[in-house]
Amino acid sequence: MDKKVLAVVAGEEITEEQLNEFLKNVPREQQAYASNPQFRQQYLEQLIALRAFAQLGEDEKLDETEDFKKIMENARKDILAQMAMAGVMKDIKVTDEEAKAYYEANSQQFCKGETVNAKHILTDSEEKCSAILESIADGKVQFEEAAKEQSTCPSGANGGDLGEFGRGQMVKEFEDAAFAAEVGHVVGPVQTQFGYHLIKVEKKNEPVTAAFEEVAANIKSTLLQQKQNEVYTNKVKELKERYVQQ
Known part of the structure; x- marks a missing residue:
């Protein structure tokens, strides 16, 4: 199959094998398309053009x-x-x-330092943040629903979930509050440069050292x-x- 002739340029054959070699030079992000017929045809045309220009160069004795x-x-x-x-x-x-x-x-x-898994709600005023906190404390709304409905952070769409983070990854005021909070408790309002936050820590993770197999x-x-x-x-x-x- 690799010896299949795809084109002949100035008497010289271009085979499937040569096209496959040529395709190895395409950008890495395009390698996944190497088996696509249209993609292959596009690069075959390029290879044909290169061979034709090379023949032109020989005819004009550029190699001399x-x-x-x-x-x-x-x-x-x-x-x-x-x-x-x-x-x-x-x-x-x-x-x-x-x-x-x-x-x-x-x-x-x-060694991976201590981390927390937390959710938050971000608002533009302390009054609004306090009102949301009161609604959560009274059981009128769940933290995650309040985040979806009222948080101005994109994480609100996921119930305010920020995932896991360690020290140095968040602004200091937010970090200090999150690492000091008890698991499951909602703390705030916490003011940062972004606004006012309510923070709910879901989990605290102790420092761990990666196993050799993970980093070998x-x-x-x-x-x-x-x-x-x-x-x-x-x-x-x-x-x-x-x-x-x-």
Whole structure:
């Protein structure tokens, strides 16, 4: 199937396999459409156009010009550099033992501080906020319904739910009130730069340290990059001493 001929340009065949290779260069966000017939046809037309222009360049003997030779020489050097760097880097690896040792030596990096799950209602005046609080306290309305009906924050559509957040993620006045509140109690009005809030804490979460298995891939990626940077720096120094004349 990959050898199927899709077009012939100046006597040269364009196969399914060549189109698939060409499609590997499309933007990542478009890769999902690679099997769509219309999408493939669009890129086939582009490939045909490129081949046609290349043939035009040959007909006009552009490959014999000095500009062409300079571009090809630069491309040759770039390719050689990339292949040489790949060769230098190919044996660099990070073992499970190295990753585990880093995890144990830097456990504070993987500690997630205390968090809360909370909901809120935002209003533009203290009087309105207090009136809503009174209605909730009297049982006339549930917190979530009041949020949907009267909160000016987009979270109101979800009953005021802000999800889970930690310290430093909210403005200080709101954060202080939320972390000081008892679970299930409504506190407020709390004034911030955004207006007046009623806050209902649903849950408080103690600090936790992520398990090694959760962060192992990220640790290995970080250590691999560190190793590669070190090898690259040392190799550049070596090559400068070998090849560069000051």
